[in-house]
Amino acid sequence: MLNYFKWIFWIFxxxxxxxxxxxxxxxxxxxxxxxxxxxxxxxxxTNVLNKTWRFFSGPLQRKMLSSPSPVFKYKTITFHTKNKLxxxxxxxxxxxxxxxxxxxxxxxxxxxxxxxxxxxxxIFQGYSxxxxxxxxxxxxxxxxxxIGVNEAEEVKLAWDFIKTKGEKNIIxxxxxxxxxxxxxxxxxxxxxxxxxxxxxxxxxxxxIIQGKARAQGFQNFVIKPFSFFVTFWMGVxxxxxxxxxKTANYVSKINCPVLLQWGxxxxxxxxNETEKIFNAIASKNKKIVVYENAGHESLLYNDPHQWxxxxxxxxxxxxxxxxx
Numbered sequence: 483m484l485n486y487f488k489w490i491f492w493i494f495x496x497x498x499x500x501x502x503x504x505x506x507x508x509x510x511x512x513x514x515x516x517x518x519x520x521x522x523x524x525x526x527x528t529n530v531l532n533k534t535w536r537f538f539s540g541p542l543q544r545k546m547l548s549s550p551s552p553v554f555k556y557k558t559i560t561f562h563t564k565n566k567l568x569x570x571x572x573x574x575x576x577x578x579x580x581x582x583x584x585x586x587x588x589x590x591x592x593x594x595x596x597x598x599x600x601x602x603x604x605i606f607q608g609y610s611x612x613x614x615x616x617x618x619x620x621x622x623x624x625x626x627x628x629i630g631v632n633e634a635e636e637v638k639l640a641w642d643f644i645k646t647k648g649e650k651n652i653i654x655x656x657x658x659x660x661x662x663x664x665x666x667x668x669x670x671x672x673x674x675x676x677x678x679x680x681x682x683x684x685x686x687x688x689x690i691i692q693g694k695a696r697a698q699g700f701q702n703f704v705i706k707p708f709s710f711f712v713t714f715w716m717g718v719x720x721x722x723x724x725x726x727x728k729t730a731n732y733v734s735k736i737n738c739p740v741l742l743q744w745g746x747x748x749x750x751x752x753x754n755e756t757e758k759i760f761n762a763i764a765s766k767n768k769k770i771v772v773y774e775n776a777g778h779e780s781l782l783y784n785d786p787h788q789w790x791x792x793x794x795x796x797x798x799x800x801x802x803x804x805x806x
Contacts, residue, residue, distance in 0.1 A: 505711035506719070508541075512691070512712065513720055515591070515618040515625050516544045541694075548595040548620035554605060561639040563617065569636060570594075570621040571643075574601070575610040581801065582651030582676065583610040585640045587660030589682075590629055590690075593620030600655065600782055607794060609653070614640050616663070629687060630662035631722045637667035641675075653797065655679040658751075658778065662729050669735030677739040677800040679793065682748060682778055685755035687713045687727040693750035693778075730762035739806055740768040741796045745776025745784065769796070769806040 548570070556574040563569065572594060584604045586597045594613035601611040616633045617624035627633070637654070644652055654675045656664040661683035667673060684690040688709040695705035710725075717724035733740070740763050744756045760770045771792050776784040799806055 501708075502711060502715070505708060506715040508708075509712045509715035510719055511541055511543070513627055513629065513716060514543065515627055516542070517625070543591055545619060545625075546591070546593050548593040548615055550595060550598075552598055552601070554602065559612070559643065561614075561636070561643065563635055563639070567617050567623045569615060569617060569623070569639070571612055571614040571640060572601075573610070573612050574605060576605050576608050578608055580610045581608040581797075582653060583612060583644050583647075583649045584653045584655050585612045585614065585637075585644060587614055587633075587637065587640075587654070587656040587663060588616065588619065589658030589660055590627065591619070592657075595620070596780070597655075597657070599780065603782065603790065603793070604655075607797060609797075610649075612640055612644060616659070626720065628720055628722050628724075629690065629727070630659045630666060631687075631720075631724070631727050633659065633663040634667035634670055637663050638671045638673070641667070641671075641673055651676050651801070653677045653679065653800075655681075656683070657681045657780075658684065662727075662732070665729055665732035665736065668738075669732055675738050677741070677796065678736065679741045679743070679796065681743045681781055682745065682751050682756075683729050683742075683759055684751050685729055685758055687716065687724045689752075689755055690750065693752075697749050729759050733759055733763045736763055737765050738767075739796070739800045740765055741792065741806065742768065742770045743773065743781055743789075743792065744770070745773045745778065745781060747775065747777040750778040767806055 552572055552574060554574050556572045559571040559573050561569040561571065586594070586601055588594055588596050594615045597613055601613055604611050614636055615622040616627070616636050618627045641652065652675050654664045661680035664678060664680065665683065668675065684693065691709040691712050692705045713724045716722070742760050744751065760768065773781050773785050773788060782789040796806060
């Protein structure tokens with residue numbers, strides 16, 4: 483009987499070690515972005531063994547350059563982070579007198595060119611726009627992303643650039659990781675925007691890892707413990723507070739008007755996560771809008787009519803000092 487329990491003990495130890503090795507590898511790859519396509523990628527294979535191997539060994543990801551360029555007149559702006567990374571942004575102004583400036587931030591593994599349709603809409607509404615490539619994304623330098631933790635610095639850099647132009651009416655717009663980075667930056671750097679438009683922000687680092695696993699067909703009994711260990715190792719490897727990366731905590735310091743938008747078919751960010759974030763927003767002047775036919779995607783592309791109505795109303799109300 484004693485030998486039996488010893489075998490069980492050693493099996494448990496070996497499995498625990500293998501589980502942590504897998505989680506550490508996944509954490510490294512989850513935050514690593516490559517410049518070129520990955521040779522030998524199995525992204526097109528969908529059988530159970532390949533899916534399981536991809537899940538436990540980690541994703542292989544590459545940087546998408548910001549293309550195409552805007553069709554409207556723009557200037558290319560360069561920022562530099564505290565660790566000397568060069569970041570690229572596009573700045574454009576409307577032909578008429580500007581009503582303010584909207585700073586746009588893209589999602590994870592995306593880039594600023596993805597937000598050109600949204601930027602064009604804001605220009606049409608009479609606003610200047612600044613579109614920013616996060617580190618390790620688009621035309622910016624770097625190969626490590628922290629999924630919104632250190633990216634809050636980019637929000638501050640863009641904010642400072644617009645403030646130097648004398649702008650007083652600044653609206654921050656972000657999708658997914660961009661929305662989370664905005665929420666973090668507002669409290670961390672004591673920013674005072676006129677309003678925030680946050681689309682599909684994830685609730686925590688663990689929740690976005692779980693969302694990615696759900697999209698691959700894995701269930702919660704597998705992904706919940708795995709996401710915890712991946713997040714833990716992400717913090718160790720990248721020197722960040724990954725386990726404390728929680729959007730609900732960030733928005734509890736936001737007191738300006740907030741428009742929170744989400745798609746009902748979002749498999750990465752669940753309804754209860756979105757409601758938790760909305761309820762945690764400190765501002766009383768807030769509104770949540772659900773796009774019934776949208777997933778984790780451009781809400782403008784999914785339902786341009788609803789998106790235009792909601793954003794135009796939001797901007798009009800905050801400029802007029804009206805409740806949402």
